[in-house]
Amino acid sequence: MNWIYRGRCWKFGDNLGIDGDIMPLRFALEREMNAEVLAPFLMDGIEPGFAAKVKPGDIIVGGKRFGQGNPHIQGFLGIQGNGLGLVAVSIPRGSLRNAVNAGLPFLVGCEGVGDLCETGDELDVNFETGLFRNITRGTEHQYDPIAPELRAIVALGGWKESFHKRLAETAS
Amino acid sequence: MAGLTITEKILSRIEGRPVRAGEIIYPRPELVTVHDWYVVNFDRALQEAGVTKLFDPSRVLISTDHEPLAVTPQSSERQKRVREIVAKYGITQFYDVGRGGLGxxxxxxxxxxxxxxxxxxxxxxxxxxxxxxxxxxxLVVEISEVLALGSVWLKVPETIRVNLHGKLPAGSSVRDAAQKLIADLGDELVDYRVVEFGGDGLAHLDIPSRHTLCNTPIDIGAKSALVEPDEMTRAYVAARTDVPFEMVRSDDDATFARVIDYDLSNLSPQVALPPTPDRVVEVEQVVGKTIHHAFVGSCASGNLPDLRDAARILVGRRVHPDVRLYVTPATQEVAREAAREGLIEIFYAAGATLTTPGCGPCAGGRIGAMADGEVSINTGTRNDTGRLVAKQTEIYLASPLTVAASAVNGRITDPRTMLGGGA
Structure with a gap:
């Protein structure tokens, strides 16, 4: 898996809601799990047309409590479905599990990341090492990557793939 | 080396080696619980994965509590499917309609x-x-992985220790304390942490009250909540099982993310404003608000002491003509005790409606829902917009005392005005 994303920065504030802000609630209620179906609706609640502007490799920079609310996975599937990476100051408990479950490359615990970039900057983020580089500004910052056990799940594609792999290993 | 928290000790025993906050482990649970609304879903996930056997069917408990009264053809059909799935996997701890109540x-x-x-x-x-x-x-979707393989990844959580002090004043109940506490702690502090309760104030809080304390933190993002077991715990559990158990307590030198001292002795009745359970204010700020719907029950406040509190207000009084009040005992046993004590008689005499043990209206309003334009005050766990079906509604959360007092007056009411001097 490619852990290095190079693309434009899309910066958001604190407390983005998983339902409504990041993804319309109806997809959670319908238990829609297809990332391709969800991708066009990413950030529909706060920035309609967002998905049409982004390109694979772009990076969402979130603030505190990114994905707060009832832990539904659909918003993270939508980010992954657009080929985006995520760097956030914090992600609440249930949503953090869902970011892993969705197979999304992300960094979390990135204190002050909002001061290191603006929307439109060119970023280069290594999700395996935690190195965050702002090409436009010529600056870089080292964050902690997520734990290797969780990176392994992301690398496989997310929860279902990881579960099926464990099953196969248990059976053999 | 610093000592361990209750959480670290429990997970260390499971892992067979000392584990500390921050580690990622795959601990095997001693029990896995799933409710009636997710059984068909986990069965589908297992079928997709080609799984035909659970890791240990004797460690799985299924409860029919979210919708024990099937009121649509779909729910009757789902109940049938749940029974078939339970039989297929050989799950022995199955508490179906009328057997246990709220899981x-x-x-x-x-x-x-x-x-x-x-x-x-x-x-x-x-x-x-x-x-x-x-x-x-x-867990959410990963429960299927646990059912198949017996584990899933878990980051050992840090702990916030809350030492309770003092005794709740008359007219306030543990629900007020539990609501106010999550508002005071705040979601940033509790995120991915266990809230552990201790302190001399626990002596005044019985086991049902401790359910309420442990119920609310999860709604602002805690990983879990638990009460440090004491002599009251030992006596309560020993009266209910012959299986030996260990009273796991935190070490004196355990590492806590924060230690908080919390005084209960001046706490007044609290109300959570829509649409989140942590928007908590003193009851005085909302007194007089007209209501149409009221409910006492749920896993937060459906135990016997909660029903007793409601009955203290309702005895000799009538529910306001414009209000419907639902009362849901959490379990079969709570309902039976409530009958024995005469509480059920008080509820019926007051014009309340009793529903079958379980979650009651709190489970998404499948029974006792609201209509547009209505206002509810209830003891449910959450007050999100649309939680009780209709969207153009307002849901306030409060203690059984406050809910019952409000149901009588048809307006949000400070229960202390109805309890008299000696209450």
Whole structure:
């Protein structure tokens, strides 16, 4: 898996809601799990047309409590479905599990990341090492990557793939 | 080397080696609980994965509590499917309609869960088991992986220690304390952490009250909540099971993310404003608000002392003509005790409606829902917009005393005005 994303920065504030802000609630209620179906609706609640502007490799920079609310996975599937990476100051408990479950490359615990970039900057983020580089500004910052056990799940594609792999290993 | 928290001790025992906050482990739960609304879903996920056997069917508990009264053809059909799935996998701990009641409550009551146990669950309020010192952690889709393989990844959480002091004043109840506490702690502090209760104030809080304490933190993002077991815990659990158990307590030199001292002795009745349970204000700020719908029950406040509180207000009074009041005992046992004590008679005489034990209206309003333009005050766990079906509604959360007093007056009411001097 490619852990290095190079693309434009899309910066958001604190407390983005998983339902409504990041993804319309109806997809959670319908238990829609297809990332391709969800991708066009990413950030529909706060920035309609967002998905049409982004390109694979772009990076969402979130603030505190990114994905707060009832832990539904659909918003993270939508980010992954657009080929985006995520760097956030914090992600609440249930949503953090869902970011892993969705197979999304992300960094979390990135204190002050909002001061290191603006929307439109060119970023280069290594999700395996935690190195965050702002090409436009010529600056870089080292964050902690997520734990290797969780990176392994992301690398496989997310929860279902990881579960099926464990099953196969248990059976053999 | 610093000592361990209750959570670290329980997970260390499960892992067979000392583990500390921050480590990622794959601990095997001693019990896995799933409710009636997710059984068909986990079965589908297992079928997709080609799984035909559970890791240990004897460690799985299924409760029909979210919709025990099937009121649509779809729900009758789902109940049938649940029974077939339970039989297919050989699940022995199946508490169907009329058997146990609310799955976050009766396993404590029946001694199925004991101090020091580790439980994984589908559904967040498994944290109620913390009332007797159990570590209960909720999962979402990954519960299927646990059912198949017996584990899933877990980051050992840090702990916030809350030492309770003092005794609640008359007219206030543990629900007021539990609501105010999550508002005071705040979501940033509790995120991915276990809230562990201790302190001399616990002596005044019985086991049902401790359910309420352990119920609310999860709604602002805690990993779990539990009460440090004491002599009250020992006596309660020993009366319910012959299985030996260990009273797991935190070491004096355990590392806590924060230690908080919390005084209960000046706490007044509190109301959570829509649309989140942590928007908590003093009851005085909302007194007079007209209501149409009221409910006493749920895993937060459906135990016997909660029903007693409601009955203290309702005895000799009538529910306001413009209000419908639903009362849902959490479990079969709570309902039976309430009948024995004469509480049921008081509710009926007051014009309340009793529903079958379980979650009651709180489970998404499948029964006793609201209509557009209505206002509810209830003891449910959450007050999100549309929680009780209609969207153009307002839901306030409060203690059984406040809900019952409001139901009588047809307006949000400070229960202290109805309890008299000696209450």
């Amino acid at each position: 976050h409550v009766f396993p404590v009551e029946m001694g199925i869960v004991r101090p020091g146990m580790f439980v994984l669950a589908y559904d967040v309020h498994v944290t109620n088991y913390g009332a007797v010192g159990v570590l209960g952690i909720p």
